[in-house]
Amino acid sequence: MRRICLALPTNRPCAKTLSAVGAEADHAAEHFGVEVHLLILDSSDRRTFQEHAGVLAAEHRAANVHVHHLDEAAQRDFLRLVLERSGATAPDRLLGLMLPPDVSYGACTNRAFLIAGALGCESVHRRDSDSAFQVQEDGTPVHPVHHELTSLGRRARDAADGVTETLLDPSDADKPVLLVGSSFVGELSVDIGEVQRLDPEIYYDIVSLWAPPEWPESRKRELVEESFRGAGTEPFRQDHALLTVVDPMRVDMCNISLHREVYENVPLPPAVNTIGSDYFLLHLVHDARLPGVLHNRNIVNFYTPERRTDAGFSAYHRRLVKFFLSMLYFNDIYDRMAAAGGALLDGDGLLRPAETARLVRESTRLDRSGNVHRLEVLDRSYRGLGGRYTEFAGLLEEEGKRLLDEACEDIEDFAFLIESWGEMVRASRTVRLHGAPGPSGPGL
Template sequence: MRSICLTLPTNRHCPDTITALGAEAAHAADHFDIDVHLLVLDSCPAEDRAAHADALRLLPDHPRITVHHLDEAAQRDFLTRVTARSGSTKPGLLLDLMLPDGLSYGACTNRAFLIAAALGCESVHRRDSDSRYQSMDGCTVFPVHHELLSLGARAADAVPHVTESTLTGALLERRVAMVGSSFVGELSVDIARIRDADPDVYRDVVSLWAPEDWSAERKHALVEESFTGAGTEPFAADHALLTVVDPMRVDMCNIAFHGATVAERVPLPPARDTIGSDYFLIHLVHDARLPGVLHNRNIVNYHTGERRTGPGFLAYQTRFAKFLLSMLYFHFVYDRMAEAGDALLDEHGRARPGAVAALARESTGLDTGENVRRLDALDTAYRRLGGRYADVADHLAGRRAHLLDEARDDMADFALLTEAWEGMVTAARATPVELPEGQPR
């Protein structure tokens, strides 16, 4: 019987989300011949962790669901043992990249990848704490249903389980590496208030994540599409498309990756305090022409209050600025991956970490002039907005050189982690996951 890892990384109070995740795990176990490891990676303060533990204890017992609730101390213990066994000459650096002192969207998911490998799981199914499931006719619409119908199967064998397919020829012999959908509700990046305050400034700001040499028309199209997900239309009926999935059509709050093909081969960039750093594998799957399923069980996205007031607002806007700077390097890597195509895969149809690491390392030699101009444009836009956005501009101006260096160094860290990833996955498979005292089961 195969095992899967349904995971929720969180740094915020979310017992209701955990309860809903438990219901999704039960749906998976009741409808498929699988064991479910429900993994909550908890970076919250003690009071919130206790509330999460209570929510997990209240989940109905199920013979094929095992709950793992790991605080950062337990995660660090596991990762310390993994990095020591990985064969790397820099285990301390790898540990810092896996559990950094600061927020990292990529690192929290990388931890789930390694723990899933340790638990013997074939796939990782990720959800976010600031989202919730849709329902129809009183029934919750769980994405895991589509994920388990196809993920890891030969694409040709997945055809009966989808509504339609665009794949032909040799692509049908490859494994389904990713199944995902998007979201409805609020923008995925919390910048709607910029749009409401000044649509022209919004267009100027959002266009900064495009390559500098794009035409005005392409940038305009990107702005119109960016961060909107699947819009606001509620779920009405299932639809699933077997295809090479467009990265703009899926979101990391609603995604599943096959381990042996992708997640155990290449990690996510571990950049700190950078929005969007966890979307890399979506692009890799696309550029390598690995099959995927795009379904429409979209998750409802919403934003929590800490991003909009006081220090939380400044921190979030800084993460957004770092996202814009990261795109200089990511666009370079994405373009080269698109050119490489099938060369990104080995003879078994699995992602080649060496090819990805080489491109990431090459990108660190790029001239930073484009990013200097990005910061100039962002400064102008935020000062035009005034108020607390002007305060953000002041903050970014004071860290200008540091931000430019960080964006480059983040890619160097990604290259290093990718080079070490196979050894870390192998070590994880031989490393038991030790649960803190008081685990419910």
């Protein structure tokens, strides 16, 4: 029976989302005949973890749905065993990249990738704890897993019968569909709508920093206009699915599924406190011209109260600043991946980790003057907004040099993780979790 991993990383109370994703797992098992491993990677405090455990225990799941609710201690035990069995030469460094003390959108998903391997799953379907499913007029939830299981892993020419439209070069028709995803409706994916309301030009100055500096202003303004908006606010009415090479700007990581042929070859960047660091594989799949499906079962994005507190505000905007600084490197990497195209794949059509690692590592040689400029623009912009934005500018001034160093170190860490990833993936398959096949190991 086909096994899939429906993964929900969280570090906050999210009882309603747990129930909703559990219902999606039931839907997948009942309508597609798959074995679903519902994986909750829970970095919440002990009280919240226990509340989540109570929610999960109280709900009866469908047959062939297995729930794995892991706190950070259990995740750490799993990773240590994987690293021990992998023969890694720097296990402590890798453990820090896989389970850092600070927020890392890439690291939590990388943990899901390895655990999916231990569970014998062929795909990972990621959801976020600050999102919800749309609901049709008859009360039926709009589950993205419907399109994900219809197409993921099938040869593109065979998957054509399960979509509404095909826009794919015939030369790509025999490749497998390795990505199925959609976007979101509701709030901006990055919580900076207040900046736009306070001063649209300052909003432009800030958001345009993630564009390559050589772009003309007209193209930057187009990017700013569509940034962080997802699919807007239009509610779901009827299904539409496009078989194509999926544009990374049209999907969101709260609504994504990836086949193991992607994530078992290349992981996500493990950068800490960096918004957008988990989108790398979307670009890699696109630039390697691997088929995917873009559907319209958009998830509802909402904001949590924590980020509106003073402490949450500063932490969130620091992550945003690091996102802009990371783009010095990622814009270079993405340009070179796009130029490489099919050279990113080996003779069997699989991603070449060594080639990706090379492009990532070479980007660390870039001159940092572009990031110095970004910090100058951010300082001026935040001060121009007044209030706590001005206070944050003071913190930014104090931390500027360290942030420049961190941005480069994050890329170096990513290259190192890619180079170590293959052995970690192979080792993960030897660790047995509850409900998974394979050799004996720790029960999680």
